[in-house]
Amino acid sequence: MKRLLLLLVFLNVVYFFWGTTVVETKRLEQQQAPLYKESELETLVLVGDEEVAAMLEKQVLLESKAKQPISECYVAGDFADEGEAKKLSQTLSNHLSTVSVMPSKVLEEFWVVYPSRSDGERPLHNVETLKAIGVDDLWLVPSGPNKGIISLGLFATADSAEKRLKALSEKSIEAELIRRKKYRYGVKFITSDGLSPILDNLDGFKVGENISIRKIAC
Template sequence: MVETKRLEQHQAPLYKESELETLVLVRDEEVAAMLEKQILLDNSAKQSATECYLVGDFANEDDAKKLSKVLSRYVWDVPVIASEVLRDFWVVYSSNGDWNQSVRNMETLRAKGVNDLWLVPSGSSKGVISLGLFATADGAEKRLKALSEKSIEAELIRRKKYRYGVKLIRSDGLSPIPDNLDGFKVGENISIRKIAC
């Protein structure tokens, strides 16, 4: 008996009869009208397609945020985005946070024949002695090797530089955005370029 019930369960239909669509024959003229209507719908969807733009090219994130605030009057969502544009390699003699010690370290380096150096006077790197900034890792490695031959234990810091812009997502073109950029001055021209969404 148990086996018979299992067979009955597997033979049950995989659909509900009330949910099946009814197939209806359609005349050629009706098919042509439906296709024409679909083409019109597709064209209107293409016209209202979303396009994305990057406005501004700022070295400073705060400038991009100012622009974002200005553009938020015209566009609801104007995020600031960062793009990495450059890496550089900084050879340094580190600091322990004591300015007087950094000055003594500088004198020691000069006594060992290192004259191409600079003591960072302020900021987060205050007291660090810069021994060179290089565009490639190879240049920095050569400098480290030359310093090592003079018994100087320098460090290599890999840095990234970013540029900032404001992303605009629009389906109705850019107007009135460009007209309102003229009054926004941050020391450089503001560019607008189309980007992938």
């Protein structure tokens, strides 16, 4: 019995030391295990001097582009007179490099006229004849390519012009209809400094009252 007891004690001591050794071994293995998966590591490749220089140059270009100010496009207007648009264009050209006059709108207008069929005193005679019939809303063109024509009304729509023609026809007046295009002009400019410097230099132009400025796509 005594031998059996000593054998059990010996076996317990051996088991204790064996368990302690196994736990310590596992702990050391865990500490020494890498903190990454080998399959997920990037492969390092040696790069030549020329490739390094090219990559650096590309990086510098990207950084310079990121620092460049953004250009914005605007149109100031609109003007019924192209000459007024050119005046503004000249003023803006003193502060900006890219300025141009452009048609901002193209409208159609309808002109009812009594044509001039002869020279001399005939147009004046026609004016007196029309007034005698009861047409007082008229104007004799004194000069230019339409000299001698009697204007009987300028209309924004064809329907309004046709009504005028019909009313004149009922008075036996053989008027004619002239369709013509009417342009509105704007001044396009490009800036990278915003509108404040531009507005500060528009002496003589009442922006917001006579001139509107709107942003457009470049």
